[in-house]
Amino acid sequence: MIPLFKHFPVLAEKLPYLALGDFPTPVRKLGRLGSSIGAGALYLKHDGLSGKVYGGNKVRKLEFLLGKALRDGARELLTFGYAGSNHALATAIYAESLGLRTISMLLPQPNARYLRQNLLMSLRYDAGLHQHNGVNALVLASLVQLLSHRLRRGRWPRVIMPGGSSPWGTVGYVNAAYEVAEQVRGGELPEPQRIYVALGSMGTAVGLMLGLRAMGLSTSVVAVRIVDEATANPSRMVRLFRRTNGLLRSLDPSFPQVRLGVDEVEIRHGFFGERYGQFTEEGMEAVRRAYAEEGLKLEGTYTGKTLAALIDDAGRGTLAKGTTLFWNTYNARDLSEAAAGIDYRRLPVAFHRYFEQNPQLLDRG
Numbered sequence: 001m002i003p004l005f006k007h008f009p010v011l012a013e014k015l016p017y018l019a020l021g022d023f024p025t026p027v028r029k030l031g032r033l034g035s036s037i038g039a040g041a042l043y044l045k046h047d048g049l050s051g052k053v054y055g056g057n058k059v060r061k062l063e064f065l066l067g068k069a070l071r072d073g074a075r076e077l078l079t080f081g082y083a084g085s086n087h088a089l090a091t092a093i094y095a096e097s098l099g100l101r102t103i104s105m106l107l108p109q110p111n112a113r114y115l116r117q118n119l120l121m122s123l124r125y126d127a128g129l130h131q132h133n134g135v136n137a138l139v140l141a142s143l144v145q146l147l148s149h150r151l152r153r154g155r156w157p158r159v160i161m162p163g164g165s166s167p168w169g170t171v172g173y174v175n176a177a178y179e180v181a182e183q184v185r186g187g188e189l190p191e192p193q194r195i196y197v198a199l200g201s202m203g204t205a206v207g208l209m210l211g212l213r214a215m216g217l218s219t220s221v222v223a224v225r226i227v228d229e230a231t232a233n234p235s236r237m238v239r240l241f242r243r244t245n246g247l248l249r250s251l252d253p254s255f256p257q258v259r260l261g262v263d264e265v266e267i268r269h270g271f272f273g274e275r276y277g278q279f280t281e282e283g284m285e286a287v288r289r290a291y292a293e294e295g296l297k298l299e300g301t302y303t304g305k306t307l308a309a310l311i312d313d314a315g316r317g318t319l320a321k322g323t324t325l326f327w328n329t330y331n332a333r334d335l336s337e338a339a340a341g342i343d344y345r346r347l348p349v350a351f352h353r354y355f356e357q358n359p360q361l362l363d364r365g
């Protein structure tokens with residue numbers, strides 16, 4: 001049984017949940033990296049291994065989102081992201097395993113090699129892929145898609161929020177906080193003073209914060225912003241926190257009511273760079289170090305920037321005392337073989353340019 005349900009048996013009855021992934025994900029000490037950057041005790045929570053076929057942070061959210069979609073009788077899903085979206089791919093893969101089809105509504109992003117692979121894999125898992133250049137066009141096209149699928153199939157596709165960060169998806173990371181607390185009790189790592197995690201659609205960071213506070217733990221979450229500030233900011237984090245807390249309490253009133261003030265949210269803004277998906281020098285240096293010193297594969301959009309923030313703090317000496325946990329949110333399963341041999345020309349033309357043009361400069365190494 002998942003840790004959240006052990007603590008709150010009523011939630012086990014009320015929350016539709018599907019075991020899609022491999023949990024608990026492993027924890028390990030990053031001894032070499034920790035000492036070379038000057039962090040006291042540095043540990044990794046490896047959510048890259050959260051699934052056999054495809055890992056990363058979206059699996060925990062999908063266990064609840066797809067559980068609910070199936071219970072509600074959905075046959076098709078419609079979700080959003082940027083062209084290389086790990087979320088859209090994870091949704092397509094796990095939905096396909098349940099017989100659901102995914103429609104992905106995507107916005108352009110700077111070109112990168114992982115993006116190509118994600119698009120090819122989405123094709124392999126039979127996702128309908130659409131790209132539009134602006135948010136308004138994307139929203140309009142999404143309405144058209146919803147309506148035309150409703151007319152053809154007789155039911156509305158289930159809309160999954162960007163990054164899976166609705167309150168239902170965020171519950172996946174409330175559970176993750178209970179999972180890591182169990183690992184602390186089991187002696188796998190000391191209780192961390194701080195957790196570093198990427199901040200995109202916010203469900204990961206907010207779910208962790210809610211779970212930690214519900215347990216009465218003082219571990220802080222350092223959220224490293226990798227999307228623009230209009231998407232990820234303290235007031236939106238607090239709102240998602242409250243709504244998720246409200247959802248859990250509406251299903252099980254014994255779940256504690258916890259508070260989060262906007263001034264208590266710790267966001268690192270300095271590692272975003274120019275825009276979403278645009279790699280940075282510090283981020284790519286962090287990616288190189290993680291691989292060279294720990295054999296850990298990160299990427300330039302999320303986890304490299306997050307580790308760069310951690311390395312920067314370590315350099316200032318603020319991580320010398322206590323335990324720091326780096327939460328890896330990026331898939332660690334190798335897709336290169338599965339994606340090889342898929343012809344990109346089977347993708348809608350809007351996506352061909354990602355294959356016909358070079359990846360961004362910092363992704364050519």
Ligand SMILES: *Cc1c(COP(=O)(O)O)cnc(C)c1O
Nearest residue numbers: 086163200201202203204302329
């Ligand atoms: C989606 C994603 C994130 C961001 O998580 P949010 O819950 O959207 O904030 C971080 N890392 C990776 C690799 C992701 O794909």
